Amino acid sequence: xxxxxxxxxxxxTFQVNAxxxxxxxxxxxxxxxxxxxxxxxxxxxxxxxxxxxPVSHKSEYNREKxxxxxxxxxxxxxxxEGADISRLQAVIAGGALAGKVxxxxxxxxxxxxxxxxVKEVLGKHGIKVALSETxxxxxxxxxxxxxxxxxxxxxxxxxxxxxxxxxxxxRISRLDDIQPIPQVALKILRMIDEDVYDIxxxxxxxxxxxxxxxxxxxxxxxxxxxxxxxxxxIDDALxxxxxxxxxxxxxAMAVKKLLNNSYTGYSLAKGGLYHHAIxxxxxxxxxxxxxxxxSPFAAYSAGLTHDLGKVVLDxxxxxxxxxxxxxxxxxxxxxxxxxxxxxTNHTKAGLKLAKxxxxxxxxxxxxxxxxxxxxxxxxxxxxxxxxxxxSLFHMFSAxxxxxxxxxNSLSRRLELLDMSISDFPAIVDAIPHQVLSGSPELAxx
Ligand SMILES: [Fe+2]
Ligand SMILES: [Fe+2]
Numbered sequence: 001x002x003x004x005x006x007x008x009x010x011x012x013t014f015q016v017n018a019x020x021x022x023x024x025x026x027x028x029x030x031x032x033x034x035x036x037x038x039x040x041x042x043x044x045x046x047x048x049x050x051x052x053x054p055v056s057h058k059s060e061y062n063r064e065k066x067x068x069x070x071x072x073x074x075x076x077x078x079x080x081e082g083a084d085i086s087r088l089q090a091v092i093a094g095g096a097l098a099g100k101v102x103x104x105x106x107x108x109x110x111x112x113x114x115x116x117x118v119k120e121v122l123g124k125h126g127i128k129v130a131l132s133e134t135x136x137x138x139x140x141x142x143x144x145x146x147x148x149x150x151x152x153x154x155x156x157x158x159x160x161x162x163x164x165x166x167x168x169x170x171r172i173s174r175l176d177d178i179q180p181i182p183q184v185a186l187k188i189l190r191m192i193d194e195d196v197y198d199i200x201x202x203x204x205x206x207x208x209x210x211x212x213x214x215x216x217x218x219x220x221x222x223x224x225x226x227x228x229x230x231x232x233x234i235d236d237a238l239x240x241x242x243x244x245x246x247x248x249x250x251x252a253m254a255v256k257k258l259l260n261n262s263y264t265g266y267s268l269a270k271g272g273l274y275h276h277a278i279x280x281x282x283x284x285x286x287x288x289x290x291x292x293x294x295s296p297f298a299a300y301s302a303g304l305t306h307d308l309g310k311v312v313l314d315x316x317x318x319x320x321x322x323x324x325x326x327x328x329x330x331x332x333x334x335x336x337x338x339x340x341x342x343x344t345n346h347t348k349a350g351l352k353l354a355k356x357x358x359x360x361x362x363x364x365x366x367x368x369x370x371x372x373x374x375x376x377x378x379x380x381x382x383x384x385x386x387x388x389x390x391s392l393f394h395m396f397s398a399x400x401x402x403x404x405x406x407x408n409s410l411s412r413r414l415e416l417l418d419m420s421i422s423d424f425p426a427i428v429d430a431i432p433h434q435v436l437s438g439s440p441e442l443a444x445x
Contacts, residue, residue: 002021002147003021004023004145004147005022005023006022006023006024007022008025008026009024009025009026009033009047009048010048011048011050012048012049012050012062012070013047013048013064014045014046014047014064014070014073014074014077015045015046015047016043016081017043017044017045017081018042018043018081019043019044019147019149020146020147022145023143023144023145023146024044024045024046024143024144024146025046025141025142026046026093026141026142027139027140027141028094028095028096028139029094029111029139030094030095030110030114031049031094031111032067032093032094032095032111032114032115032134033047033048033091033092033094033142034046034047034049034071034074034090034091034092034122035090035142035144035151036075036127037083037088037144037149038078038082038088038089039087040084041082041083041084042082043078043081043082044146044149045077045078046142046144047071047074049065049066049067049070049071050114051110051114052066052067052110052113052114052117053067053069053117054068054069067117067121068121071117071118071121071122075088085125085126085127088125088128089128089129089130090122090128090130090132091129091130091131091132091142091151091153092115092118092119092129092131092133092134093132093133093140094111094114094115094140094142095111095112095114095115095134096111096134096139096140111134111135112134112135115132115134115135131153140153140154140155141153141154141155180357181254181258181357182209182211182212182254183205183209184202184205184206184208184212184250184254185212185250185254185255186357186358186359187201187202187205188202188205188250188251188301189251189301189359189360189363190360192295192362193298193360193361193362194360202243202246202247202250203234203235203243203246206234206246206250211257212250212254213234215253216234216237216246216250217231217234219249219252219253220237220240220249234246247297248300248444249444251300251304252278252281252441252444255274255305255308256274258308258311259273259274259277259311260273266310266313266314266346273307273310276307277304277305277307278304278444279393279435280306280307280390280393281300281303282303282431282435282440282443283389283392283393283431283435284299284300284302284303284386284389285299285300286427286431287299287417287427287430288300288385289430290419290423290426290427291418291419293381293385293417293418294381294382298362298382299382299385299386299389301363302362302363302366302382302383302385302386305359305363305366305367306350306366306367306386306390307346307367308350308353308354309345309346309347309348309352309367310346310350312346312352313338313342313346313349334346335347335371335372347368347369347371348368350367350368351368353367354367361379362382365378365379365382365383366379366382366383369387370383370386370387370390373387380416381417384413384416384417387413388410388413388417391410391413392428392431393435
């Protein structure tokens, strides 16, 4: 194993070397770090830049402090060592508004402007940017390995696991920060659980909730129902789309607001959690129909709500582990990764929320056991349907997948539903094409 020495590049300086076992590091707040390397020539370096450009020529006595005047020096040094500008690749990081931020910081946005100047100068020389992670509100560390020319940008806010542990639990105990699920959605979920459908009661409940009513009508008049339009009351909606579809739309709209409130801890894009929830709900509905092991509507609702715990953890993750989505990407076992990094996981956090909101047992069990359906003592078949739907959605959806699917475990879970891998084509066939093409919301009714 190679032993790597580490060298911390101080602000306002750069370090250039030929290939050797050394890791160059820069801790970056508003400063911008730039690693440049020519792998063929074996020359690389790291530059820790403080400011975008000198305010007057008088201050040019320390040209390395500024991106505009220091980058040409950094490039010159690389070329002198033997690098070819046409082969250089760049990694850019930092430029954040980290720590306590005043209005003046935001107005000046020094980091943002420095990053802009860097990109401009690199662009002028036609230098390819291999990775650029700038902006945001977090301190990060740019590591550049002078031997392998590997690089990484990692959050530098947490100094030890203990801090993560305490902060995560502190966050989870503050469930009150989460906006509660609308009453009407709760009623629908309970109706499904008790298998008692009182549609009269349902439409009355929907009418009482102005926000949900407006969202449902907007949805009913959207492109999904193209050509129909003119649905301007919940009674019209009931008449035209039917009670089952109305209930599905109401629950979807209820979780949409909740899931869209989350930031980017678990997803690469805003709305990613909702997109995932709808996709899993629709796939689960189909598996329930095919297997006959649960009511399709129950499966749909359990699919919509199965990852509510991510909303709880996202509050913490997006603040303290800004690159969490990258850490879970490609991992086989999301729950195990969460346990390691956060000392808890989204099924436990979701369980707390489900208990607080008094969600029905079928939903609560799904939230808790959808990553380990064999452990569910009740509603095991429903929980298994959601677990399988979750895997299939990751496998086939057009969205960036966050974890890999273990085929052995998938086949064991299908057995719990009296199905097998040979039923796979039929299941995939039943998945609405909108789910596979990345617009699951269009397939709700
Ligand atoms: Fe999950
Ligand atoms: Fe999920």
